[in-house]
Amino acid sequence: MTISTQEGPGSNAEGDSSAEGAARRILLGLFAALLFAAGTRVVYMLTKSLVLDEFHSYYPATAVDWKGLMAGLQRDNHPPLSFLIIGAASSALGTAEWVLRSPAFLMGLVEIALVASIAGGVRRRTGDSRNWAAPIWAAALLSASSLHFDYGTQARMYAFLALFVTVCTYALIALAERDDQPTQSMKGPAISFALAATAAFHTHYFAVQYVGTLSVVFVAVALVANQRRALRAFSAAAAVAAALCAPWALTGFRHQLSHALPPGGDDVSLKSLAEGFVQLFFHNVRFGGSTLRLAFIAGAGLVLVIAARGAYLSLQRRDVRARVTLLIASAFAVPVLSWALALVLPRAGFTWHYILPSAAPVAILFAIGARGRIASIAAGLALALAATLTSLHLTQPATEDFRGAVDFALNAYHEAPKDEITRIVSVEWQPALFPQGQPYDYYAPRLGAPSTPEREPMLEGEFTVASLARLRSADRVIVVRRSLPDNQHLLRELAK
16 A cells, blocks of 8 residues: 655645745734834934934044044044944935934844844744744844834944844854855855954944854854864855954054043943843833833843743754854853953943844744743733833933933023023033033034024033133023033032
8 A cells, every 4th residue: 555645736725825824924923023113213213312322423423534533433442334334324314313323223124124034044944833923023022122222223333233243143054054055055144244244343342252252153063063164164254354354453443452441331240241131122121110110120031031942942953953052152142251251351341232232142032932822922921011111212201311401401591681691511421532512512503592502612621611710700500411420620610
């Protein structure tokens, strides 16, 4: 008796129909996730005031020429790529808030789509038809991440770094998967890795921790699996990336290492490490008040538990073990290793927004772990909490409302009695390489006041005005300040 292994016409049609239905559901789910991401981010970047860190990007990005940009970066501790991209957007479209933030916005959306693609690829490799929604879970969680949301609407480099690291991860996974294919098929992933690693290094130096760790893990996994073609392709890509990074590494980066400017994040307590993992998807939990704050923290724990389950389930499968090891390294190992590095090398720095690139691999592992009824319910609860916190950001005042502060100062100036002398001072507690008064100079002309009063000139590199005599002769002084300690010379003199 012969038993046919071929399916009949009805079965094929039914299978095709089921596959088409799943594909439609995935597309609709991804569209909804991207729509939520785009909608909330557009509203936020159009309404939120620029924060001081964004002015730290605005200053070099709008430098008059290349020489001016390089002169400023020699005293800074960041590479130039993000400033060049923001500057290009500004040159093309102007200096409105949404223009300065548009590169980060676009890169954030691209990363969400890429994360969905990686999650879908892992699901296909396992042949797990029960977890057809993995791409949706991954995209939805990253869309709902309030950290990814916040930095996807800032004129800063962290969304850039996250995308470039995710591209590196995607490329390394592709190299591992194509080891048994012709060498020609590896050119695309190899070129992608070389370019993304180069871009990451020229965006933020924390790329060294991410790309370095991913590279070490990839080599170890490939050696164990005897993937010689993948190793050769990776070696060529890494050599190209090193060559492309060498000019800046030997010039600008080397010069920056010679000065004592501290890193932007220097909290290396255990609490800071734990907060970093919470912040990945639940940033600014205080927006929830005393009750929801605890729920948000619990939601962060739920995300991590489900992601850990996804890592465990995947490691049981030989066919995806190597790929998932890369995701685990980026999701969990890099934050811990970079935190430990900052303990012994303070200049390396550590803070929660430095590890934004870990949000993508955690979201993918979360999607793999959201399998089964109980896990799906738990994942849905965590996703709802994350989306709630992101939505709350739209109803909260900006953490640094320079627009509102300058508007308040201008109204106070114009409402002052005409027979009184009123002066305006704008001062920010920040590295001395940045000029004082940028927020006032940016917002005052944009607020449509009858006339824009000049602020008091500041001493270069200092936190005080050029002429205290002008302040002493005034009847009132309006100070727009950010974090300036009360014991500073300017405030002591005004108190007198």
